[in-house]
Amino acid sequence: MRTAPGTAGAAAEPGSAPDAGRWPGLAEVPDVPARALVAKRIFLAAVRGLRVRVHLPGGRVVGGGGFGDPVMRIVRPDEFYRRIGADGLIGFGEAWMTGAWDADDPTGVLTVFARRLDRLVPKPLQRLRRWAVAVRPVxxxxxxxxxxxxxxxxxxxxxxxxxxxxxxxxxxxxxxxxxxxxxxxxxxxxxxxxxxxxxxxxxxxxxxxxxxxxxxxxxxxxxxxxxxxxxxxxxxxxxxxxxxxxxxxxxxxxxxxxxxxxxxxxxxxxxxxxxxxxxxxxxxxxxxxxxxxxxxxxxxxxxxxxxxxxxxxxxxxxxxxxxxxxxxxxxxxxxxxxxxxxxxxxxxxxxxxxxxxxxxxxxxxxxxxxxxxxxxxxxxxxxxxxxxxxxxxxxxxxxxxxxxxxxxxxxxxxxxxxxx
Incomplete structure (x- = not known):
């Protein structure tokens, strides 16, 4: 069997910290406080207009959805905002991989985001996209x-x-x-x-x-x-x-x-x-x-x-x-x-x-x-x-x-x- 990163050895518990040897770069949370703060503001502003309920620690719920709409749980907010602040949608996916956010119905949550993908980030900030997104490796x-x-x-x-x-x-x-x-x-x-x-x-x-x-x-x-x-x-x-x-x-x-x-x-x-x-x-x-x-x-x-x-x-x-x-x-x-x-x-x-x-x-x-x-x-x-x-x-x-x-x-x- 050919192996990819993370495929060898004993299994970790879901949501536990990734093994640094198997997942180089993923185990370390980015240290980007300013970008994390911006990411937090953009994310919370975006979800207020979506039909998804975002549950935060302490019982706070953000989002425009009703009780029948999909639920997204932010388990470790600091890590979540740091990851998306550092790496945008790559960080969003990595935050799922590490368990910084979770959902019983991830497809439902992601479908809501996909329907509004072009409008999640304010238009003035969309002009900065070319400097914010990662470029493909050679x-x-x-x-x-x-x-x-x-x-x-x-x-x-x-x-x-x-x-x-x-x-x-x-x-x-x-x-x-x-x-x-x-x-x-x-x-x-x-x-x-x-x-x-x-x-x-x-x-x-x-x-x-x-x-x-x-x-x-x-x-x-x-x-x-x-x-x-x-x-x-x-x-x-x-x-x-x-x-x-x-x-x-x-x-x-x-x-x-x-x-x-x-x-x-x-x-x-x-x-x-x-x-x-x-x-x-x-x-x-x-x-x-x-x-x-x-x-x-x-x-x-x-x-x-x-x-x-x-x-x-x-x-x-x-x-x-x-x-x-x-x-x-x-x-x-x-x-x-x-x-x-x-x-x-x-x-x-x-x-x-x-x-x-x-x-x-x-x-x-x-x-x-x-x-x-x-x-x-x-x-x-x-x-x-x-x-x-x-x-x-x-x-x-x-x-x-x-x-x-x-x-x-x-x-x-x-x-x-x-x-x-």
Whole structure:
């Protein structure tokens, strides 16, 4: 098992101080009294207009919400304000990780904040944003070598960890639900929609960019297709290969440890599910150009992508967030406008069909989060400490809130060559 910070050794109690050896920098509370005071004033002013009830020590309650609204508990106010004063939203997430704030329904709390994210900080102070937010580290640049490291930090944590909260298909992307669906049913429906969009059938030569743990390639092979699927994760390749062998389709699926920039050959269909978010804005042209080069005349591609509004994407493009620091280094969620621009400027491809289903991702994440929390003892036995478990809960709740608030969306984009 590959380990990330905080994954080795005995587990800590939830909310206890992080182990300084495993979580360098997190165990020490920033000493920024002036910035903490400003953060306190901004935070308390912001929550007074929100439908969330903030409980402070001593019984004080702040917030415009009623008794049915989500409750946020500030457990250690001094630490909480110092962390957000020093590091903004990164500090807000870190304060959850250390237990400086807590909530029975973190998704509910975060959804309220996500709906008002653009208005939480007063407009005069928003002009100072460029000096207040962190800049992305150079070592997270998605060069061929950097991309391997970024992918490994997340996907090579442990296959066993992901198996605890994903469904039997081991699919780590938004499902597509119909009434009465179990999660596995909805995941297979999503995959079938991607394969249908790319016209995958018997004899189709398929390139998949981003293997995951192999379910899409399995279903494509089940249709009689010949599949080349690529990944940068050694852990994913190992499990995917085993699944292909056990399903009896190893002769029709070739799984390679390969960067999308290294792909050769031509294919009737190219599919890529929630891979583009890890590519980085600088490399979107190369990503789409690789799809264009690989696609045979008359072929179709389907790309599933998480999306955000174009103005929000442009505001976030150069910042370093809690998500980058702890979960997905090097990534950026595109807007559909940015995808259209990259296609128009660097390829012969255009979007010919689009399916949006953001609320389905919120439901997918809810089920993942519930599954993760229900298996907390097993997560601990894998060697992931309490700080990691709080981090992972926050990650899943944070993402779910983004989709529930409409801040994030997800789209399946069918691509075909422009007709001259």
């Amino acid at each position: 070592d997270e640049e998605n060069t061929p070598s950097g991309a391997r490291g970024n992918i490994s930090r997340h996907y090579d944590l442990s296959n066993d960890l992901f198996a605890l909260f994903l469904d039997e298909t081991m699919t780590y992307s938004s499902a597509l639900f119909e009434p009465g669906d179990e999660l596995a049913d909805a995941q297979r429906r999503k995959i079938d929609a991607v394969l249908d969009a790319a016209a995958v059938g018997a004899g189709t030569r398929v390139l998949e960019i981003g293997t995951g743990w192999g379910e899409l390639a399995l279903r494509a092979a089940g249709r009689g297709a010949e599949v080349v699927t690529i990944t940068l994760s050694e852990e994913q390749r190992t499990l995917a290969r085993r699944r292909f062998e056990e399903a009896g389709v190893a002769d029709r699926v070739d799984v390679r440890l390969c960067d999308y920039r290294e792909v050769s050959g031509t294919y009737d269909a190219v599919v890529s599910v929630e891979m583009i978010e890890a590519v980085g804005e600088r490399y979107w042209p190369a990503y789409f150009a690789a799809i264009d080069r690989a696609l045979a005349p008359g072929g179709r591609a389907c790309v599933q992508s998480i999306t955000m509004a174009d103005d929000r994407m442009r505001a976030a493009r150069d910042t370093w967030t809690w998500m980058h620091k702890y979960v997905f280094p090097g990534g950026l969620i595109p807007s559909t406008e940015a995808i259209d621009d990259a296609l128009a400027e660097h390829t012969r491809l255009r979007v010919v069909q689009r399916r949006d289903f953001g609320p389905h991702y919120a439901e997918t994440l809810r089920l993942w989060r519930e599954g993760f929390l229900a298996r907390a003892e097993e997560v601990e036995r894998l060697g992931f400490d309490a700080t990691f478990r709080r981090m992972w809960e926050f990650y899943l709740a944070y993402c779910e809130a983004g989709f529930r608030a409409g801040y994030l969306g997800v789209s399946q984009l069918t691509l075909a060559r422009r007709v001259r």
